[in-house]
Amino acid sequence: MTKKEIMKKIIGNVLIPIGFVSGENIDSCWFIRKFKNSKGETARQVVEFYSSGWEKKLYMVINCFSGKYSSYRISDFVPDSREDGLPYSTMREYQLAVETYADILKQYGPDFFKKIAQPPAEDDYFREEDNCRLFEKHESLAEKFVAEHKLDLSQISTEDAVKIIKKILLEKQGEPFENCRDMILELSAFYGCVQKKSHKCKWVMHNCRTHFTCTLDFNSKSIPSLYVHNDIHMAWKNGMDKLDSLII
Known part of the structure; x- marks a missing residue:
C-alpha cells in the first residue's frame, strides 16, 4: 500500500464512522467533517496529516471553524503530551506512526471534537x-x-x-x-x-x-x-x- 492508502484505511476506520470524509492533495492527506454547530451555523473540522520536507516525521493538526478559526496540535488535547511529529524511515515505521495517531484519535478525538465545535458565546462575527x-x-x-x-x-x-x-x-x-x-x-x-x-x-x-x-x-x-x-x-x-x- 502507498502512504495515502495506509492513512485512508487506518485513520478512516476511526474518523469516517463519526462523520468525516477523506481528501488529499500532493503534500498531505486530510479528513473533513461538515456540520451545524449549536447556533445552526455551518461549521467544519479538518484532521490533516503531513510529512516535513526535510525530515521523515509525520505530523497531525486539527483545524476547526465554528464561528471562528482555531488550529490545534496533539499537545492541546492529550495530557502531558510534548509530541513533535512521529519519526519514520520505513513503510512499516510509517504505518506504526499512523496507528499511533489512530489510537490517539480513538481515545481523545470524540470529546475534543465536541468541545471545539462550540461557537463563541458572542455573535460578533460573520458566518x-x-x-x-x-x-x-x-x-x-x-x-x-x-x-x-x-x-x-x-x-x-x-x-x-x-x-x-x-x-x-x-x-x-x-x-x-x-x-x-x-x-x-x-x-x-x-x-x-x-x-x-x-x-x-x-x-x-x-x-x-x-x-x-x-x-x-x-x-x-x-x-x-x-x-x-x-x-x-x-x-x-x-x-x-x-x-x-x-x-x-
Whole structure:
C-alpha cells in the first residue's frame, strides 16, 4: 500500500464512522467533517496529516471553524503530551506512526471534537452563510442600499463611497452586531458596485477548507483581494482610520 492508502484505511476506520470524509492533495492527506454547530451555523473540522520536507516525521493538526478559526496540535488535547511529529524511515515505521495517531484519535478525538465545535458565546462575527449571501446576492444588496439612501451611483467615486460608509458606521457604532450585520453586507456590496465602475473586479468565494469566505478580487496584480466586509466590520468596531485603505 502507498502512504495515502495506509492513512485512508487506518485513520478512516476511526474518523469516517463519526462523520468525516477523506481528501488529499500532493503534500498531505486530510479528513473533513461538515456540520451545524449549536447556533445552526455551518461549521467544519479538518484532521490533516503531513510529512516535513526535510525530515521523515509525520505530523497531525486539527483545524476547526465554528464561528471562528482555531488550529490545534496533539499537545492541546492529550495530557502531558510534548509530541513533535512521529519519526519514520520505513513503510512499516510509517504505518506504526499512523496507528499511533489512530489510537490517539480513538481515545481523545470524540470529546475534543465536541468541545471545539462550540461557537463563541458572542455573535460578533460573520458566518459562512453571510459570505455566501454577499457572494450570491451582492447585486440586490447594493440595489437595496442605493434605493434606501437615494444615491446616484453614476455620481459616486470610490472616495465618496468610503465617506458614505464612514458616516453610516459612525451612526451605528455601539449597536449590537446582530443589528448591523445586514447593514455591513449592504455597505460591502455598495462599495463593490462603485469599484466596478473604474476597475475590472468581481466577487469570489474562496475555499479555505475549513470555511468559505468572500472577497472582492481585481484583475490587476497591483491591487490585492479585499475582504471588504471584514474591513468595514473592523472599522465599525475599532474606528474609521484604516478604512481609507479602501480608497484605491
